[in-house]
Amino acid sequence: MTTPFPLLRLPRIALIPVFQQMESIDVIAFSLISKKAQNVSKIFCKFSSRNVHLTVKSDHLYICVSFEMWRQMGLKYYFNTENIPNLVNAMTQKRTFTHKNSGLTASQWVERVLDVTNCESIGQLDLKGSPQVDVCDTFATIQNIRKLYIFKECPNIFAKKSLEILSSVSSEITLFKIPFDCREEFQTFLKNNLNYLNIFTNTFQTFKFNLEDLMVTNALK
Structure with missing residues (x-):
């Protein structure tokens, strides 16, 4: 059984390289998860x-x-x-x-x-x-x-x-x-x-x- 990774709990400095490695389609798909995910996506991907x-x-x-x-x-x-x-x-x-x-x-x-x-x-x-x-x-x-x-x-x-x-x-x-x-x-x-x-x-x-x-x-x- 795989343990979910708490991505949204990471500090902002740790989230920067994560979003840098994501394709545009992945960022948009991620933003659809929740309002918080939407806001985080807009912050780290302009x-x-x-x-x-x-x-x-x-x-x-x-x-x-x-x-x-x-x-x-x-x-x-x-x-x-x-x-x-x-x-x-x-x-x-x-x-x-x-x-x-x-x-x-x-x-x-x-x-x-x-x-x-x-x-x-x-x-x-x-x-x-x-x-x-x-x-x-x-x-x-x-x-x-x-x-x-x-x-x-x-x-x-x-x-x-x-x-x-x-x-x-x-x-x-x-x-x-x-x-x-x-x-x-x-x-x-x-x-x-x-x-x-x-x-x-x-x-x-x-x-x-x-x-x-x-x-x-x-x-x-």
Whole structure:
């Protein structure tokens, strides 16, 4: 039987070489253990994320953090444990999290990763599915998103809720579908103070998108 090592009880001077030997992925995984582990990780590892790409799917979240051009790190959080693929690779296992092995909800997990990597903004957010509702709680805390993409497979209800929360903090929004049920809903969205709006859609809608809709938009581009 192995006796657990009381890492957090070590004096700070002893913790410095420990964290110096840890990979970035290991530091982030360690920070998910508890609030104390999170604070210790931030003290001894001063991350400075260059770009963060967050993807939301129906069964998992995926975060890719870039520190430099050549150094990236991807982590996944699965909502439903039965959907997790067979993890035979040890490196893949270290990058995959659930509520069971982290003790965190999806929203808490995202907030913890963004906090420990000192992420002040999201470079790109892709919505490709409808996850747990609590992810919207995290969306409300995001201050800046450079690019927001709404894909065809994203359910309308989740897409509308996300746009309601994120439109004001997104520099560029791209729609591969129009998730609104009627022209009035769509025009209400277009009246928001949008910076840059791209619409790429030829799918069936309950109403026809035309130039009259563009006349009411407040988008700069």
